[in-house]
Amino acid sequence: MTPTPAPRPAAPAAPRSLYPELDATALGAFVTALESGDTTGLAPARVAEVDEVRSxxxxxxxxxxxxxxxxxxxxxxxxxxxxxxxxxxxxxxxxxxxxxxxxxxxxxxxxxxxxxxxxxxxxxxxxxxxxxxxxxxxxxxxxxxxxxxxxxxxxxxxxxxxxxxxxxxxxxxxxxxxxxxxxxxxxxxxxxxxxxxxxxxxxxxxxxxxxxxxxxxxxxxxxxxxxxxxxxxxxxxxxxxxxxxxxxxxxxxxxxxxxxxxxxxxxxxxxxxxxxxxxxxxxxxxxxxxxxxxxxxxxxxxxxxxxxxxxxxxxxxxxxxxxxxxxxxxxxxxxxxxxxxxxxxxxxxxxxxxxxxxFTERVHRLHLAGSGELAPEPEAGWTAGVLCGVDTPATVADAVVTGGYAEIAGRPKAYPTGDIDRAVAAVWAAAPADHTTRLRGTPRLRVTYRAANPGSAFVAYLLDTAPDGTAHLVTHAPYTDLDSAPDSLISADIDLQATAYDVPAGHRLMLVIDARDPFYADANLPRATLSFTSPEATPSYLDLPLG
CATH class of the missing domain: 3.40.50.1820 (Alpha/Beta hydrolase fold, catalytic domain)
Known part of the structure; x- marks a missing residue:
């Protein structure tokens, strides 16, 4: 049964400031003290800075x-x-x-x-x-x-x-x-x-x-x-x-x-x-x-x-x-x-x-397999369909700029991978790591897919998934094709964004590909399907940079 597309979530809110932490009133008081020398009300560190520079x-x-x-x-x-x-x-x-x-x-x-x-x-x-x-x-x-x-x-x-x-x-x-x-x-x-x-x-x-x-x-x-x-x-x-x-x-x-x-x-x-x-x-x-x-x-x-x-x-x-x-x-x-x-x-x-x-000492290649595994050997002949027009829990972030403050504070966004509908996303997972995996550099993805309509797009996410199924985002990248003829095979070779990430022992890497993310433009037609595959001549794989 084809799932009914859920209402599209609102785009990430545009921040009123790219610097939400800066306090104009406090900065203004500091500048006034620079001019006058009156440091009343300033924190001791700011008082010392004013006194030093005015000397x-x-x-x-x-x-x-x-x-x-x-x-x-x-x-x-x-x-x-x-x-x-x-x-x-x-x-x-x-x-x-x-x-x-x-x-x-x-x-x-x-x-x-x-x-x-x-x-x-x-x-x-x-x-x-x-x-x-x-x-x-x-x-x-x-x-x-x-x-x-x-x-x-x-x-x-x-x-x-x-x-x-x-x-x-x-x-x-x-x-x-x-x-x-x-x-x-x-x-x-x-x-x-x-x-x-x-x-x-x-x-x-x-x-x-x-x-x-x-x-x-x-x-x-x-x-x-x-x-x-x-x-x-x-x-x-x-x-x-x-x-x-x-x-x-x-x-x-x-x-x-x-x-x-x-x-x-x-x-x-x-x-x-x-x-x-x-x-x-x-x-x-x-x-x-x-x-x-x-x-x-x-x-x-x-x-x-x-x-x-x-x-x-x-x-x-x-x-x-x-x-x-x-x-x-x-x-x-x-x-x-x-x-x-x-x-x-x-x-x-x-x-x-x-x-x-x-930064990268060697590259480890994992192949996208029809079983949903990130496998050591290539496998041809499979297809994985992705329904367009439907969002999934895999997204870049909840908000531009401000989501990064949660990461700095040690509270990165948690992704419930069990909630990712495999009818609207293609998912591949590696075996649990038996030791810490040190990702250092730029992961690269090669994947082949067929789009029935002109214009297609997807977003690939690499997740670090804990044994309980919750995950954190390692990296991601979007991809859009506007030139290929309908129903042709499209080979996408893309760099995911560079990273330095330690995947703990017992965790597994998960690659998720879906057809839309509110951070990016969507070139797909609603309810169209992207069919991912791995031709024998050009197998689909993920290259992991290791340090």
Missing amino acids: VAVFSRGKVAGAEGDMLDAALWRRTGAAPRPVVVMPSPWTDLGWLAYAVQATLFAARGYDVLAYSTRGFAGSEGRVDVAGPLDVADGSRALDHLVERSAGPVTKIGFLGDSYGSGISQLVAAHDTRVDAVVALSTWGDLGEAFYENSTRHLAAVRALLGAASKARLSPQTQSVFDNVLAGRDVLGTLRWAEARSPFSHIKELNRRQVPVYFAHAWHETLFPANQTLKMFNELTGPKRIALSIGDHSGPEMTGMLGLPNRIWTDAHRWFDHHLKGLDNGIADEGQVLGEVMWNKTLEPRPTWHS
Whole structure:
């Protein structure tokens, strides 16, 4: 009996802020204390920071003349005295807080010997202009902000760094690619290829775009920006969107970064829902200069959030060390610690590696079998049907951004695998592990299927399943095909998102493929069927990277 499709669940709610933990009132009080010196009501740690920076620098708010005459809201931490000093420019994240999000960290940089300028990107907070999404106007604004800072430094400027979180991180990379004065970059929760972030394996990231629009509800989007976002949501003009994204992708300008060997420090979350990790890793692996990436448990901007609140945070600590080494010339050991630092789910062990490729020591292949097993040998001749238009308990997350905070707190989403209807999802499970399985790197899936209708899509999830049937998400990836003829065999070769995951002994890996997820666009017709199989010539398999 064919199951009746259940009502489609609502799409993940678009957050009003990508920074729900930040308190504008508390940050405003901190900035007021920087100006006045009155620290009444501040926490002792904030009092110490205010007193320290006011003893060596002058803080002021003001405006920067950006591109096309638009005035950008900004704040300047300018050290006193005529001694030479490095400087740091900080373009703001995608938030109505603007530069205020950086108030604590900019203060810490100033106390460590830097002149700092933080500014609100165009169209956000108190800045004029319209949101250009890291386009030419944003790049020009970054250079103008640097001009403003250099002209106002009391002493000679030695070296220059750009640092940004999220939106500001993409702008920082692009300014460094276009402005030869920039000596080093810190890019937190960033993107390398914006087109791949919006169209992973040709699949539109609807929840990500809705989240960006929701978080920019008070911003002033340019007509082009609004049109591009609308087109992604509606599935229009894909080629036009990809051309727009190419100019805004640091990966498109990597030759210039490599020519000058610009040092770049990345930080990213394994379960990032806005800018999935693989497209940033693609950028990272093509850089030839000094580089480092920290990959952590959580979602967008979550791993570095405690540092923005002023609490101890290893990612911000390494950001300071990165600039201290590359801008101040300090031999603090960060250059010898390897290019990669991975935080393992869920034990939170930190594993350094010399390179990304050394993260994976060997690859173990499991084949998709008709029995529903992930088996050691290929098996041909079977089919597994997936009914389209029906959601299952296997989903990316309950919400964009905020689900990552539960992971950081040690409470990852639990998936009831027994509730997954095998008529609307194809499921394969490996034998229980007799020892801890150390997944390190990028799992790869090859699967063949037949779609009776033009246009098809699926989402593959890799789950860690406990003996009681509850599971946690290891990784996933969507896939969409819009070009194949109806009723033809389609071979999908896809990378699941990179991971560092320890599967405990007694647990089993489970691969689930279903036809829809509210995070992504659905190219299938309702009640259509995807028939998965494994031809003898091109068997379906899952490659597991092991460390």
